Amino acid sequence: MKRIVTATVLNQSGVLNRVTGLMTKRQFNIDSITVGRTENDGISKMTFVVNVDSEQQIEQLIKQLNKQIDVIKVSDITDQAIVARELALIKVLSNAQTRSEIVGIAEPFRASIIDVSRESITIQVTGDTEKIEAMIDLLRPYGIKELSRTGLTAFLRGSQRQVTDLNSYSLLK
Structure with a gap:
């Protein structure tokens, strides 16, 4: 457990x-x-x-x-x-055609687009672990180029x- x-x-x-x-x-x-x-x-x-x-x-x-x-x-x-949160930075492969789809996935998660290049888009998302996992699962089909997570931080x-x-x-x- x-x-x-x-x-x-x-x-x-x-x-x-x-x-x-x-x-x-x-x-x-x-x-x-x-x-x-x-x-x-x-x-x-x-x-x-x-x-x-x-x-x-x-x-x-x-x-x-x-x-x-x-x-x-x-x-x-x-x-x-408790109040508990985690932060994830997710770099996803993207092009002009998929960029708007990826932004559309990020919006309901209240995630932020923090970097855009010709071949990728970087998203910052905070929340509980389940929220982070759900977002990663939705972005995986686009190709996750890089992923970094902070781990959970919490207090009463x-x-x-x-x-x-x-x-x-x-x-x-």
Whole structure:
């Protein structure tokens, strides 16, 4: 089963390597990982989509990650009310005849055309993973020349927001 895990970490060199190393050592398969700075300098947020076989495995992963010195907070947010998005850049083969068809496919997905050349068109689309997959499936018959995806990034909706204030760091450990 796929689980969405977020980790609030100190923004320091080597943190990503230590966290992914721990997951590799414990043989967790990472479907996707995103990392970026937060609203607080010195703090980053990691979002992992991992495949696990049991609830026990995900609990073990959270415990192990919480033991890491640079990790402030870890949460499995899979079953909670979340906002989650992914970004994909898709370069599709096109010519004058197919270009308008491809633009027509992009419109209902609220995707943006970000580059056009004689032989290709590049589309940017954001949304949940199912939306991205659906768009890719519709564009595949035209010939996908290049595809790049960010992986899922997520956090809790509204007032469920997790504490990421540096001043709270000592209270969370």
